[in-house]
Amino acid sequence: MVEKRFTNKIVVVTGATQGIGLACAERLHEEGATVCAIQRGQSNLFDSFKFDLSKEQDCSKSIDVIVKKYGRIDVLVNNAGIMKESSLMDTSLEDWNQTISVNLTAPFLLSKFAMPFLIESEGCIVNIGSIEGIGANPNHAAYCSSKAGLHGLTRSIAVDHGKDGVRCNAVAPGWIDTELNEDFINSMPDSDHFRKNIGSIHPLNRTGKTEEVASLVSWLASSESSFVTGQVYTIDGGRMAKISLPNL
Template sequence: MMRFEGKVALVTGGNGGIGKAIAQRFASEGARVFTAQRSAEDEFEGVVADFSDPKAAEDTISNIITKAGRLDILVNNAGMMQEANIEDMSLEDWDRNLRVNLTAPFLLIKAALPYLRESKGSIVNIGSIEGLGANPLHAAYCATKAGLHGLTRAVAIDHGKDGIRCNAVAPGWIDTKLNNDFIDSMPDPDAFRQDIGTIHPIGRTGQTKEIAALVAFLAAEESGFITGQIYTADGGRMAKLSLP
């Protein structure tokens, strides 16, 4: 099924993990795919961008418009996670988390709006279940992902009249390099891997291709009546109460 033939998609943070799976899904369905991240990317048309720099967003969109002449889909996937409690986090680190996880999506949307208005395009933001709940030492990550969920709703309300839809996906535990590195940092990684599936009613952690499938659905015309929504994809983890 070639749902995105003739369309141009931008996926930030598209050189690994969830971002790469999303980019591959769009390409497999006919889209011309650009990715934007700090390092060069060879599989797609890569744009080198450091989203801690506020100028990167406008430069990225301008680069794509120069090369492709249009933009139909924007996926804000690039992000960072820093573990620290509030007392130990510096204002500089807090600001950097905000710039990468929340200000960059805002600026990318702002720069992309004229072109998405022309194409009646779709925005999909990659939030997190940590925008709904919290893990220890993730104050900045939780705050920025909750903010991204709020931004999603606001864009949907303000720009629905322009034919632009904006939704978000809130993944749970997905098998990415970031999460695998976290497991490897545990005192007993094998025991952690064995136990992690038990917190999910579905009995396992998620795969990047499953998030990519949901993002593709939200970007496609078949979801044309869906906007302003936050889709949790977590194997039922957030729905499960702890034992009494």
């Protein structure tokens, strides 16, 4: 039986229709939370709120609507994100701004607008960063920058609002089996070969599951991590710990 650590808690999760966001929403709901899912499209899962998080007005209104309905916010999980494939030279300013807007500015705005209510509930924020905020894959200048910025924002919020009883942490997933990564694999010239061998870059010799990320997020959002703040937890099957060797 799953422990009900979030009974009577109002939890906001962005981008909860698929991938890591959906897994987090399902896990938190299973543990008793009332989950409010914010995303661009409509969802029949949980209590869904349709907003465009690339717009400041929508970020503000989404928080206002949730607080008006439930009277409080206990946890904010900033998960929604996008990733575009292009080299630095080929990245347009439009693509750069869109990536930064969704991946970094939206978490900043949602955290800002939710902060008065999180202070009231002595709640917490969990940001979904990436190992690409620590290292870099090719052709991800905008994405890497946005995730590194999100890690920095995490530490800043923790420092500024620890005195208010609000904690803020981030998780940095590595290669997780999501729709986004599956689309990337399918774009490869030899997708079957890539899919078969991607696990080998990890000491655990496999890729990760969304449920494994959700498990870490639920712990960080719970009172069991009450003395943890300002941290970025890597969850990558040991990939960042492994020094690569040439194929001999």
